Amino acid sequence: MAAACTRLLGQIGRHALLTQSCSTGNLTALPPRISRLGGVRAYGTGGTGYRSKLFNSPPLRFGGRTLGCAFLLGGGFGLYQTIKFTFQRQFADQTTDAPEREPALTLYQYKTCPFCSKVRAFLDYSGLPYQIVEVNPVIRQEIKWSKYRKVPILMVDDTVQLNDSSVIISTLKTFLVSKEKTIPQILICYPEMKSTNDRGKEVIEYNNKYWVMLSESEGDQLYQEKGSRKEEMKWRQWADDWLVHLISPNVYRTPSESLASFDYIVREGKFGTFEGFFAKYVGALAMFLISKRLKRRHNLQDDVRQDLYTAVNDWVSAIGKTRKFMGGEQPNLADLAVFGVLRVMEGLQSFDDMMENTKVKYWYRRMERAVQHKGQN
Template sequence: MAAACARTLCKVGWNILESPASRRPGTVSYLLGNVSAHGSRRAYGTGGPGVRSKLLSSLRGGGGRVLGCAFMLGGGLGLYQAVKFRFQQHLAEEEHKVSRGGGVRLTLYQYKTCPFCSKVRAFLDYHQLPYEIVEVNPVMRQEIKWSAYRKVPILMVDGEVQLNDSSVIISSLKTFLIKKDKSMSEILCCYPELKSVNDSGKKVTEYSNKYWLMLSEAETTAVYPEKGMQKEEMKWRQWADDWLVHLISPNVYRTAGEALASFDYIVREGKFSTFEGFFAKYVGAAAMFLISKRLKSRHNLQDDVRQDLYRAVDDWVAAIGKKRKFMGGDQPNLADLAVFGVLRVMEGLQAFDDMMENTKVKQWYRRMERASLNCEGRD
């Protein structure tokens, strides 16, 4: 509305200036009369006939050009203010869209103590994407009975699009935040499921491209401005999934006491009934203590599994180097968020305290805590 009025003022001013008779006494009266006929009579009639007569007489003999310039100046200023307001409104809408994850509604189905779920939460928190949490009962799993995919995490987008696998969730969401012309369904098509049977005869599901962001060449250059950054990020994201995460269980269930403390934490933070909680704490702790021994053998870990954890964490810190705050530079990248998410599930347990005391990870980990909570390092 404001823009339309401003354009009308500009048009009137231009007509006054262009009129060949603009210097004749009756011209200004004629043009003002036309404006009044199109709905502006109230504006020029508020002072009564005497005021209008004085205005017209004062503009005779060349005053039309002054009036024309005045109309154009007023119209120009009006247009400027209208455009400025609309631009500011557009920026606010875009900022709101980004902060709200493109306006999508996110629901995360999880176990709080699951390292893969913790990875997804680290990503969502760092990027300030609001989401609802549905804590899944690990015994009955009734909360995800509607899903053919029976693992967590599961992320639902707008209650319609289902994202499975922590790395696929993170890659597809990151792609969605960068690309403005693709829906989540379109992006998800770039991460097809691959079903197979492993050496043990168990059916498994994998996903193609799960460490890739589906971006154009220009977008890729903007996200990874330095050579090798993309490959480094992908390498360490995969390392977190294929190696680091397998060190968690053998370390938190290393001894009977640690296993009991771990399940006490799991029951306290998870969704269990009273009976399930008692059963999980004591029977589950005993079972996982025994299973951790098999995991140690399966992954070729040392007798003292702490040493494998220490070495892995120090390898990560060495890869970051002394000149970078994060592997992503001044701000965390997807590898930083993945490793932080995995290690975070040990907080409050003996394995975490030992790791912080016997490795060089503490400074990086504290920076990641601040980044995740306060978005430190974000543009």
């Protein structure tokens, strides 16, 4: 409508200016009236052929040029308003399509837990802001409100609870890639399943937890290399089912290493004075003994370092010599999972031995830079 009005005003202004090309002192020399020009259409409320008085009335002496300029100015203003409205509407459409605000995330964790470290690595690399609640590992007062008594737990907007590190990562990755789904809608894709393990203990597992729930087109965009999706899932599961079980036997390998590990845990964790003392000395002895049982359960060698070295070198070999990361130029979810697990050994003898006796050093340093850079952004 605004565009039609603009065209009409422009035509009126143009014809009014044409009128002034004749002598204003001799009305008989005026050209035919605007109403007789075939290219002009008259608008009004009358029936067919109705002409507005504006078109049929004689022009004002000495006022035609002024009137024409006025109509041209009016037409220009109408054109300006039309363009302005168009841009405003386009901007409004873009605003409507813009992603919603980032969810408010709160991570309940133990800092030295490898599963919690995996989640932090993903959040930092993805640039997602989050708050940390350090849980007391003895009384776990901070998660008393939850029926799920393990960490990590991620709360989204204080309303949606995500459990299990791999479920948390897959859910958030799906959310970041596919803006059409909400986190509660995505979470339905990872149903909770209860079962009994080989020791007769009831455990909770989550179906599909290594699968990022994307449409076919979204999946093709994210996983452009053939087989890269299956490769990522395979090594994410490997990190959970194998690599993580090598940590405790290595960091508690000897009484001195066990004591050093618990000194680090007490310093970084949330303990009271008595709890810290108890955890450091009694816990160190207990975990030294437990590590021997874990070594038998997972069929590890007497020198558990060799299993750690073999596992880490297998990971580096899977990446190959032509890729910086398993994800190519950028880390994928498998890179972040393995990095998160290995990171909990930093500052301990087992970590120093691993860096010295395996080929993981260069990949690990690249991961440090990648995760730190993204996290700062």
